[in-house]
Amino acid sequence: MIRSELIQKIADENPHLYQRDVERIVNTVFEEVTEAMARGDRVELRGFGAFSVKQRDARIGRNPRTGETVHVEEKYVPFFKTGKLLRDRLNGKES
Numbered sequence: 001m002i003r004s005e006l007i008q009k010i011a012d013e014n015p016h017l018y019q020r021d022v023e024r025i026v027n028t029v030f031e032e033v034t035e036a037m038a039r040g041d042r043v044e045l046r047g048f049g050a051f052s053v054k055q056r057d058a059r060i061g062r063n064p065r066t067g068e069t070v071h072v073e074e075k076y077v078p079f080f081k082t083g084k085l086l087r088d089r090l091n092g093k094e095s
Contacts, residue, residue: 003030037078047085054079 001009007026011019036043037053044050053076061072088094 045083047083049080049082049086052079052081053077
């Protein structure tokens with residue numbers, strides 16, 4: 001599902017809301033999650049999962065094409081851990 005499909009689904013299920021308002025709400029939620037992670041904060045959505053940022057240390061890597069070694073800088077990467085309800089639903093266990 002892409003963002004526009006999510007917006008359309010929410011708008012269809014909530015006819016009392018204008019589509020532009022639903023779009024603003026969805027964009028605000030994503031923007032807040034992004035900003036919190038950029039600050040290094042953890043974002044937890046109960047039953048769904050938790051978004052956090054992990055640090056990967058600098059290391060010596062290898063160019064797979066040439067085999068030459070390259071220095072890979074330290075970096076931060078997003079990490080998502082599923083919540084119990086989502087994990088159970090994916091595995092066919094209804095709660």
